[in-house]
Amino acid sequence: MPEENSSDQPNNHEPEPSASAIFVAMMRQAAEKAVSSAPAENADPASPAFEDEISLEPPPETHDIRRVRPRLILRRPHPSSMASGFFGAIFVVVISTALVATLLMFFINPEFLSPAVVQGLQLDSQGRMINAEVARPTPVRTPHWLRRIGIISGHRGKGATGGRDPGAICEDQYGNPFLTEADINFAVAQRVVASLESLNYGVELLDEYDPRLHNYRADALVSIHANTCYDFGEYVSGFIVAISEARPEYGPDAFLRECIADNFGANVPLPRSYNVTEDMTEYHVWQKIHPLTPGMILEMGYMLADQAVLTEDPDLLARAVIAGILCFIENVGKPHTQLQTDQRAAPYVIPILATPTPIFRN
Numbered sequence: 001m002p003e004e005n006s007s008d009q010p011n012n013h014e015p016e017p018s019a020s021a022i023f024v025a026m027m028r029q030a031a032e033k034a035v036s037s038a039p040a041e042n043a044d045p046a047s048p049a050f051e052d053e054i055s056l057e058p059p060p061e062t063h064d065i066r067r068v069r070p071r072l073i074l075r076r077p078h079p080s081s082m083a084s085g086f087f088g089a090i091f092v093v094v095i096s097t098a099l100v101a102t103l104l105m106f107f108i109n110p111e112f113l114s115p116a117v118v119q120g121l122q123l124d125s126q127g128r129m130i131n132a133e134v135a136r137p138t139p140v141r142t143p144h145w146l147r148r149i150g151i152i153s154g155h156r157g158k159g160a161t162g163g164r165d166p167g168a169i170c171e172d173q174y175g176n177p178f179l180t181e182a183d184i185n186f187a188v189a190q191r192v193v194a195s196l197e198s199l200n201y202g203v204e205l206l207d208e209y210d211p212r213l214h215n216y217r218a219d220a221l222v223s224i225h226a227n228t229c230y231d232f233g234e235y236v237s238g239f240i241v242a243i244s245e246a247r248p249e250y251g252p253d254a255f256l257r258e259c260i261a262d263n264f265g266a267n268v269p270l271p272r273s274y275n276v277t278e279d280m281t282e283y284h285v286w287q288k289i290h291p292l293t294p295g296m297i298l299e300m301g302y303m304l305a306d307q308a309v310l311t312e313d314p315d316l317l318a319r320a321v322i323a324g325i326l327c328f329i330e331n332v333g334k335p336h337t338q339l340q341t342d343q344r345a346a347p348y349v350i351p352i353l354a355t356p357t358p359i360f361r362n
């Protein structure tokens with residue numbers, strides 16, 4: 001052992017070997033002694049067949065062999081096909097995408113999501129999911145200017161034959177006309193239009209044979225008329241309301257008709273007459289307007305018996321018509337109850353939108 005050590009160091013004859021060289025030499029000798037004296041400890045206990053080989057061969061070689069063998073086993077490549085590699089890549093991409101998306105959700109502004117999604121994620125006080133079907137009142141009502149109302153001033157403009165059409169006429173004892181239905185109607189119709197416009201409704205004043213009536217669309221169409229001045233030989237009085245014969249009795253048209261009737265009757269000191277004629281149920285306008293436009297015709301009164309009411313205060317007549325129109329416009333779509341089974345009675349709960357202000361004193 002010392003010989004080996006001295007032969008390894010060429011500077012052996014020099015006075016003192018360095019301390020580190022001595023230490024390395026001592027460690028090497030100890031290692032060689034341990035390998036040669038205890039081969040059973042270093043040999044694999046599971047394979048005693050190697051013991052002879054280990055004892056014959058030099059220790060460093062044994063050391064190399066026993067290290068290389070497990071490395072070869074560990075580094076043996078796993079057999080993998082193209083398909084498994086492809087699906088493995090897809091799997092990794094999907095998983096990582098899901099993770100990234102989940103993380104990014106925390107940084108998204110809630111307003112970026114659509115209101116329906118946000119509402120669907122919200123919980124109520126009981127912790128239940130708020131159902132999107134739960135209706136909430138619209139915070140903003142439909143603007144009045146989106147509500148279109150048509151007012152026909154009866155017999156205004158050219159008649160069916162192209163000439164002037166005054167409608168009914170009242171003549172004096174000499175046969176001179178002193179009152180025309182067209183004038184009565186227009187005095188009321190223009191007031192109705194002006195008042196509805198001041199309430200920000202979209203209103204159109206229409207002539208009797210207005211070309212706009214063809215396929216006319218509106219939320220309500222009211223034709224304002226007055227009844228004949230003919231002397232029947234008896235007292236004939238009252239206002240009449242009617243809708244097209246083709247419209248259903250419980251549809252919007254009937255609702256409009258009853259709104260007008262109730263509010264007109266509450267404001268104007270005239271009884272409701274039910275002398276509905278074919279001129280009203282088969283009114284020429286009904287064949288022209290759009291099928292979904294609710295329409296009604298109002299005969300405000302008879303020009304002979306009710307002349308004072310029809311001529312003295314057109315503002316009152318106009319207010320009565322407006323109250324009826326607002327009753328219909330503001331209550332369309334609300335649930336209604338059939339209160340009475342009388343055919344003449346209104347099948348709706350119709351609010352009276354103005355208090356009666358009688359002007360007639362007998």
Ligand SMILES: [Zn+2]
Pocket residue numbers: 154155167168181225226
């Ligand atoms: Zn008329």
